[in-house]
Amino acid sequence: MLAYVGTRVNEQGEKRDIEIFTDSGQGLANAQDRRGFLHQFTETFQAQLENSNFIEVRFELAGDVTDEALGEALNAAFGSKPFVYARTGDSVAVYGHTGERAGPLAKILAAGRANSRSKALDKIEAGLDEAMGKAGIRAAAEVTAAVGNERKAQYFLQKFIRAHEQVRRANGQAVSSKQPTKAAAAIFEEWRPQLSGRERRNAYHLLFSARAGTDAQAIMAAARAVLEERAPGHKFVLAHHAETKHVHIHAMVQARSADGERLTFYKADLHAWREAYAEKAREHGIAMAATRRYDHAMSRPYTKEHAGAYKRAQHDPRYQVSDKTVARVEDKRQRRMDSGLLVANGGAIAAVWQQTATVMRAAGVTGQALTAAQAIGHTVLQVHARRGGEEPADARSKYGGGPRLTPSFLSHPGMKELTRLIGATEMAQTPLEMRQKMARVNQALDEMRDTLPNAEQPRFEQYRDGVNDKMHDRLARLQFEQQKGAGGGGEAAPQREARDRDLPARDDTRQLEASGPQAEKARQRVQQQKDSAKQKGRQADEQDRKAQRSQDDEYER
Template sequence: MFKVLSSAANAKQAGALLAYIGARANEQGEKRDIEIFTDSGQGLASAQDRRGFLHQFTQAFEPQLENTNFIEVRFELAGDVTDEALSEALNAAFGSKPFVYARTGDSVAVYGHTGERAGPLAKILAAGRANSRGKALDKIEAGFSEAMGKAGIRAVVTAAVGNERKAQYFLQKFIRAHNQVRQANGQAVSSKQPTKAAAAIFEEWRSQLSGRERRNAYHLLFSARAGTDAQAIMAAARAVLEERAPGHKFVLAHHAETKHVHIHAMLQARSADGERLTFYKADLHAWREAYAEKAREHGIAMVATRRYDHAMSRPYTKEHAGAYKRAQHDARYQVSDKAVARVEDKRQRRMDRKLIVANGATIAGVWQQTAAVMRAAGVTGQALTAAEAIGKNLLQIPARRGGEKPADSVSKDSGGPGLISSFLSHPGMKELTRLIGATEMAQTPLEMRQKMARVNQALDEMRHTLPNAEQPRFEQYRDGVNDKMHDRLARLQFEQQKGAGGGGEAAPEREARGRDLPARDDTRQPEASAQHAEKARQRVQQQKDSAKQKGRQADERDRKTQRSKVDEYER
């Protein structure tokens, strides 16, 4: 089993994690240091060695992300409200968050920090409230109105901005546009030099702009069943870390207080070269595959599986367990039938019948692979017989459910077990769609290439589970996906070059693919017809034309932006 248990955001948390990994309690309950090994194979025997390693380990840590989300709110006063009552009410509404405000008669304008994301708020304001189903603005305004209700004030959010540069610019604009601007403590803000005043105020605020913390280190667990050679698991874990996270520092330690073997590791999330690790579902499965492969290389019969490979019921959360327990002891507490079934199915280890019917062929293929690994490792007896029987029986369940004749365990199309008839019904299609959607959020060419690598890795995994008859359709789908991703990559490269002072047109998609992406091992050799080649040529030409058009549109937007900074206001 491989798991990501937790993460560390700063040096203090990393030190606490290192202390947990490197210390165990003896029979008397006293803490004692155990062996820790670094990525270079060095043992950290003394406290001084550990402090030295921790200092080097945290050099690549990034500071926490600043929350630079600001909103502008207009408050309408009902009746006579004194300045003292207004100041008290505003401080109660914003809490510890910094803000400035200006009063004009019965109207009060406030520019302040918010814990909400300003991007979605700005989109709602730009599209108009009538065209949005989002309730985020309504919730914020209701909270302000409730907090300031004693002063007879109604709140309306008028604008939102979400990055530091714009936050400082619109603070300056707020000071210039309003008379008698005051800070949260009631101190007046000078309007003679708005630029200097805004810069000074923002620097005072900076220490209060706390945001979410980065994941700078990961706590990983490699485990195996009782009786497994601990040194072999340690070697397999080290091999996985060296292969999947090259250039990232790590430490390993064997916790021997339990029957099963488990190796704990602390791993840098960002290497010295700036490469950052991610652990999406596809990444976790790739790590499990690598762990099983390295374990087999060290003589351990291990196969990477997922929940649906065993057709096990979905796991339940702490919230499900708490609701279930309260409902058992208090009849007045209501809990849904789905939550009850989810807890009971998992505790009683029931199989998910719908999962078996939908993915029986895939599950059977995994069990057949498991049986093959067991035979290669010399495992015999009841365990091998059970694995082979499960694989054979699971193939028959979907056919019997549909009233068909049970299918053989080998596909006639490709000679492989457990193949899926269509890539559209593949169980990994949902995750693939999520990965493809994530590429639209990439902000730099490096990030885009990393996301593209994950997409192609998922496509490779899917391709091996499809029969030969389905391969042509799948390859067309794959080419379309890669064409769109490379078009996005070319656009990001053009924007980066332009931001660095360069010029020229956006690189065509095909040129971007050949120049910027590492070569992929591609064993496909499709025999394209003349018609297919002509369509490919037309698609490339369309992409070139589209890239040029996007470049012209970007230039036009930049010219408009330079003419009026007001257009930058996110409304």
Template sequence: MAPVRRERKRLPDSGTRISGLAGGGQKAVVKVVSFASGSARVGALASYVTKEREGGVATEDQDGLALDSAAVVAKLARWSQGYSERQPSKDVATVRFEVAGRAGLDVETVQTGFGRAFEGYRFALRVERAGEGGFEVTAVVAAAGDPALSVAGAKAQPRFKFDKAFEASLAAGIARGLGAEVQAQVLGTGHGREGALHRLSLLVAGGAALDERGRELSTVDDVRAAADAWRKGLGSRQARDAMHFVVSAKAGTDPTAFRSTARELLASEFAGHEYLFAVHNDRGHLHAHAVILVKGEDGQRIRPDISTFAAWRSRYAEIAESHGIRMVATRRSDTASAPAFSQGEAALTDRGVAPDHIRRKVVAKRGDAIHVPVREEGRACAVQAYQAWKALETTSEAPQARSAAGEQLTRLATAVSVSHAAAARADGSTDMQEKGAAMARARSEYLTAEFKRANDVLNRALPLLEGADKVEATERANAYLASLAKQVEAVEAVERGQVAERAHGIRIREEREAIDANGEARSLKATAIEAGRPRGAETSPETASEPEAAMLEEAAARAERVAGRERPEAEAMAREERALRANPNTRVQIDPNLPHAGEELREEHELLIDRLEAQKLTYTRVHRR
């Protein structure tokens, strides 16, 4: 009988989520660590999950039956009979070419010919001479065309199959392009990023290679960077027989209630799928690991997406609550939390070989760093969370809730303000004056509100503390208020940076106008001189008369006067720009030669200075109090 599938639960609304967290509820943490295919990989995964460790490990299956090691082995053997026979995709290949039969052929021509043959694909090749007029070319090429290398609107490149037909077709195409005899042979293939890394490493072991953009690959770092760049466009496909599923809970959670929660969650969400699971407590907190067959009794396969994880977290929290564990299904944006990292990314980081972007990702998550959203929808979610926490802080009378709100408001205010600053810097298509002012106002409002909020929290919290706790809280609060004051000052500095940029724009315009006026004056003067020459028999009837020459001279004089006025204005704006960039905190000395636009900019800068000084006074009063 086909399993009954539950309707997916939605996450609670933001107010409910925030209220639950503020009340001491722990986050519902659900992960899919990896997928495995084939007997060896699934067996290795099951071995890790069921391995005996500190605190003991009890394994059970979807029917609630306890499994010893022999039962686990028997279960895996039965599972293996239904594993997919599909092989991992061949994503990269090493191909060796022999080129001969054309006198005068040089290395550069060979490289160009192969580049045309692999156009639209990721590749790297090494060219070596082989006798008189001959070459041996070793190339590593991706099977799938990479959209990043294709012309916009162009038809997608076909996927190479790395078979005999591929060898013959590729050799024939290169031979036509070079006018030489070419033979090709596939030496080996690889799967995924690791396969690309292995093949590229073998290639450069024989000498430096060039990639599709003409960049040299010769070191380990070069090869790793290339493999990372190839990864997204490889189109890797691999059978998924089993999924490694993990739920966890904070230290101090009741182990019996947690095991019951994990058991009920698995039965609820993976009805019709066989699995085994065990609870570990060897890392200071509880976590349940499950190995779940991806294909269910009804033939349906598990294909988790974002909405799936949201439903799993929601169901996990609901079941945990029923077993007395306070838990909340949340979004990352509720607490400005960094994205999760994978097991592979953690391993690379721990070995010290991870690329910078992966290392930063792992360090940020482990250190609970504030996540700064980069897209508008992310900023909107962060703002929504800020508003929910602010509403809770305003209405709640529970000290624990107010304290939690204070911490999260700080994180979210920082995330939003930094995100707005980054968006303002990146948005070069919008008028700087209008967009910059809007972004600056938003940042200032968040930071100023946060400054006032922190001061209010301090005033409410201090009377509740005594002795050393009160001293420590006062010191920390003052340090935080000082950092906020510096943030406010930094925001103003950003605004003044925009003033300097606008000063630069005005200077460029004034310089251009001065140059144009000078050119016009020279042109008019030359025309006036030509018009004033004596007229001979060969003079055209259309030639200007002497009165017209006088008019041209007068126009030239006017143009020279304009140029004479524009030059000092351009020089004044250059001085203004240098002063703003050198010391944006100081009022700039008045320059009588500033153009009208420069004077308006000066007035705006004065207002910013006044505002900054007022905020410094506010900080001083709060700090003293």
């Protein structure tokens, strides 16, 4: 990536070095400078994630097969992946490493092949049959077990050694069955260097672009300002690629800083980066506004699969493609507006374009660009009113130039993104990561609250309290697990003890405008919801414990 950022091809097709700049302002003019910088840049890189997926396979041999031929065929079928095997007549059991995800395979096996979608298993078995056939042995493979973590992988290896006689390694060496536990541990440690799997995300490649004629140095300064603001402590490089008409600055930035902070690029993060970029560009005299597909009411983009199916259907009448795929490709290529977005959120979209026009006027932009921004906002509002069966109205006069108020928070356009952010908190593995995700959720809640009418605020606040209660429960459990892992006691996990103490303090401006009986009823409803959430949490914990005991029994069987 660094070579791509720092080299370009000239008119004769020869590669040449271009100067790139680091986060400290140092210039890297050639490959030697880049290698010196790369040594520091990669200090925060993390090793590959370990792939601890294993499967147990039973082969039924057809015809006479010698032990030597069997060993060669199994090595050809499993390639470089480690395995052990045991033969009993024409039946061969193999326990080995796999590149497939073992978790879904285990679920299929637990549900029964007849009641599950077993395409993944069918694919593995067909591949093993074919590989054995190429080695000169006819055999039918059947996957009988799958495990997806290190502890269970070692346990199943131990069970395999205990259950079979004359277990052999891939090289044909016999495995002693006198002490299965020690033998399994020793074999697994020998296998460990071969278990490296998926690469971690250690660096990101970013692109800051602007239209032709824009000052490249100003864009470079804006890009640097964005990286310093959005990725403090992360090393990065910047380079201007001048071979195209439009201006574009390439950047490579560490995914993980020296302090252990990781960058995230969910949809909300990407839009925040675009808004920061537009703001920094305006500070350097460039009229720029951050917009999304939603703001343009444009149709959904299509994927490579959609484009390939569409193109094939155009040239081959025998190839059938769905009407939805055809509409998706054609709508995007012809730049059609999304009528659903216009009907549901036309007022908010129009307000965004009016805000864009305001930014352009403040930056001194005049002429067709400003006229177009104003016209788009007005046209979108007119289409929205006409499609929705309402009388057209001026969004600025009705909403004061700000975002349009949504009648219900459940139909808010940001509800989908908020739901995704709330779901992401369940994936947090440490208290620090949980706090960061909670901060994003509360930021999204703050933004949503500002666009709701006063009549909707009480319901929204109750919903917000419930969301925060569940997130604080999750945070308390993570803190308890961290303390337990550090040698703490075995007490029950606390419930929301960390609330308002472990999180960064934030101003809480929520005030319900109610008094007397209404206020008392509201408090009772909130308390009932909290009690119900606690009861559901206890039931979920009990169900998890029962499920875990059931799984342990199943693994033992």
